[in-house]
Amino acid sequence: MEEADHEEKLQNLRSKATEFLLREEYKESIQACSQFITLCQDYISKNSPQFDSDHFLKLQKSICLAFSNRAEARFRLKEFSASLEDCDEALRIESTHFKTLLCKGKILLNQNRYGVALDCFRAANLDPQANENSEIVNGYLEKCKKLEFLSRTGAFDVSDWILNGFRGKTPELAEYVGAVEIKKSDISGRGLFATKNIDSGTLLLVTKAIAIDRAIFPQDSSENVQLVIWKNFIDKVVDSATKCRKINCLISKLSTGENEDSIEVPDISLFRPEADDNSSFSCEKLDIGRILSILDVNSILEDAISSKVLSKNTDYQGVGLWFLPSFINHSCDPNVRRLHIGDHVIVHASRDVKAGEELTFSYFDVLSPLSNRRGMTGNWGFSCRCKRCEFEDSICSNQEMREIEMVLGKGLVDMGGVVYRLEECMRRWMVRGKAKGYLRASYWEAYLQVYESEKLMRKWGRKIPSIESVIDSIVDAVGSDERVVKLYMEGGLKMRVGGYNGVVEMEKAMKLGKGVYGKVMKKQAMKILL
Numbered sequence: 001m002e003e004a005d006h007e008e009k010l011q012n013l014r015s016k017a018t019e020f021l022l023r024e025e026y027k028e029s030i031q032a033c034s035q036f037i038t039l040c041q042d043y044i045s046k047n048s049p050q051f052d053s054d055h056f057l058k059l060q061k062s063i064c065l066a067f068s069n070r071a072e073a074r075f076r077l078k079e080f081s082a083s084l085e086d087c088d089e090a091l092r093i094e095s096t097h098f099k100t101l102l103c104k105g106k107i108l109l110n111q112n113r114y115g116v117a118l119d120c121f122r123a124a125n126l127d128p129q130a131n132e133n134s135e136i137v138n139g140y141l142e143k144c145k146k147l148e149f150l151s152r153t154g155a156f157d158v159s160d161w162i163l164n165g166f167r168g169k170t171p172e173l174a175e176y177v178g179a180v181e182i183k184k185s186d187i188s189g190r191g192l193f194a195t196k197n198i199d200s201g202t203l204l205l206v207t208k209a210i211a212i213d214r215a216i217f218p219q220d221s222s223e224n225v226q227l228v229i230w231k232n233f234i235d236k237v238v239d240s241a242t243k244c245r246k247i248n249c250l251i252s253k254l255s256t257g258e259n260e261d262s263i264e265v266p267d268i269s270l271f272r273p274e275a276d277d278n279s280s281f282s283c284e285k286l287d288i289g290r291i292l293s294i295l296d297v298n299s300i301l302e303d304a305i306s307s308k309v310l311s312k313n314t315d316y317q318g319v320g321l322w323f324l325p326s327f328i329n330h331s332c333d334p335n336v337r338r339l340h341i342g343d344h345v346i347v348h349a350s351r352d353v354k355a356g357e358e359l360t361f362s363y364f365d366v367l368s369p370l371s372n373r374r375g376m377t378g379n380w381g382f383s384c385r386c387k388r389c390e391f392e393d394s395i396c397s398n399q400e401m402r403e404i405e406m407v408l409g410k411g412l413v414d415m416g417g418v419v420y421r422l423e424e425c426m427r428r429w430m431v432r433g434k435a436k437g438y439l440r441a442s443y444w445e446a447y448l449q450v451y452e453s454e455k456l457m458r459k460w461g462r463k464i465p466s467i468e469s470v471i472d473s474i475v476d477a478v479g480s481d482e483r484v485v486k487l488y489m490e491g492g493l494k495m496r497v498g499g500y501n502g503v504v505e506m507e508k509a510m511k512l513g514k515g516v517y518g519k520v521m522k523k524q525a526m527k528i529l530l
């Protein structure tokens with residue numbers, strides 16, 4: 001009788017667990033599976049000597065299925081670490097269990113561990129059940145193979161999607177870590193460094209957000225809108241860290257902005273997609289205070305002028321956290337740029353970089369004067385000591401520079417006069433090479449207004465340098481920038497300054513565009529963006 005009761009209880013729990021799973025009531029399904037597993041395991045440990053092997057095997061099979069179902073429910077709740085553990089328990093009992101292999105493959109794919117995910121789907125494909133589910137299994141196999149290839153080679157190309165007017169799904173992107181390493185930085189704390197010579201446009205990182213929140217709001221939305229996005233974003237980060245050991249541990253490696261000089265330098269392999277979820281990732285659960293400090297220092301605004309977001313409405317706002325880009329320090333004289341596609345950030349060189357050089361991007365708009373930039377770094381809580389800031393610091397105390405700033409600050413002045421005066425000052429002070437580009441980048445707005453105005457160009461065109469030479473020096477000093485390239489395309493070509501040759505001009509625009517958008521797109525797509 002006792003035996004029959006026990007059997008009935010098990011049967012009940014099994015049905016409940018399956019029913020909950022089908023009804024997508026995952027928490028309830030997890031509970032029923034857990035009760036079932038405990039009951040079975042207790043029963044086995046009490047009665048094992050009297051079992052016949054068939055009975056034992058039957059029970060083991062049931063436990064395997066319960067682990068597998070619990071893994072699926074946990075996967076749906078994004079409890080990836082716990083779900084993986086359940087998969088491993090199930091596979092310990094039955095190493096070729098089809099449903100479990102499928103579930104484990106999905107988790108690993110979600111964690112961007114393409115190689116091991118591929119192994120799971122391949123093993124699942126050998127099971128007879130794969131015949132009935134061939135479309136699903138083949139779909140995963142193809143996806144995994146493609147992502148594994150992209151992750152290994154960095155052979156991304158988003159041109160077709162752009163040429164198609166950003167219609168359809170955003171292109172499938174895989175995690176990619178190029179020729180970079182994390183090292184101690186002379187700027188502050190740790191930084192990301194090039195491990196070999198890299199030319200402009202080369203892809204360095206592709207990485208998906210740990211969490212992101214965004215919404216479309218009109219430009220005049222109140223601060224409350226930003227607060228709502230910020231709160232949702234924090235909740236998502238906390239949720240991911242709670243449910244995944246690896247994420248919790250990797251977040252703990254990020255800077256809180258405090259004591260960066262004595263901060264540990266983690267090995268970049270921890271951040272590679274193939275890094276194992278279990279072995280290297282045991283650390284204490286992060287408290288909310290620490291998470292908030294980390295987010296303050298490392299979150300990136302998707303719509304910052306220093307980034308480029310493809311296919312999004314201009315009124316949208318978004319904030320996210322990405323691991324490896326969090327190690328990139330700021331410079332007003334940066335050598336990499338970022339591009340946002342869906343939840344991914346793509347980081348590429350915006351100019352040629354030498355092996356061993358630190359990679360930096362701008363945290364804000366660097367086509368602005370030193371005083372504005374100081375305000376921005378002040379908001380971030382640091383003061384920038386890049387070559388450009390040091391040079392401008394030395395020159396900006398000069399009375400004439402102060403007068404130029406003052407005139408600019410008032411607006412509504414003849415910008416041609418301002419540009420002319422600045423160029424004259426640079427000539428007298430023998431400011432040359434990069435330094436010239438630094439100042440021109442700082443007063444970009446003034447140059448832009450002149451070059452865009454036919455009236456101002458009629459008045460000042462002969463007295464100030466050509467668009468081409470100003471653009472060349474700005475790009476040489478602070479790297480490519482979308483607005484600069486656009487001016488080159490629109491303004492320069494329209495006014496035919498300095499002798500117009502369509503083919504040569506287009507070639508040059510494409511080269512500049514590579515610094516802005518990277519090599520992940522073909523010429524035709526770049527033309528559309530420009």
Ligand SMILES: C[S@@+](CC[C@H](N)C(=O)[O-])C[C@H]1O[C@@H](n2cnc3c(N)ncnc32)[C@H](O)[C@@H]1O
Pocket residue numbers: 185187188189190191254255257260263297298325326327328329330331380381382383384385386
């Ligand atoms: C996203 S983290 C960059 C990586 C960081 N250095 C680390 O060790 O993890 C941003 C923080 O780095 C430091 N930082 C970045 N750029 C800097 C700069 N140009 N000058 C001084 N500190 C900088 C600041 O503490 C800033 O809050």
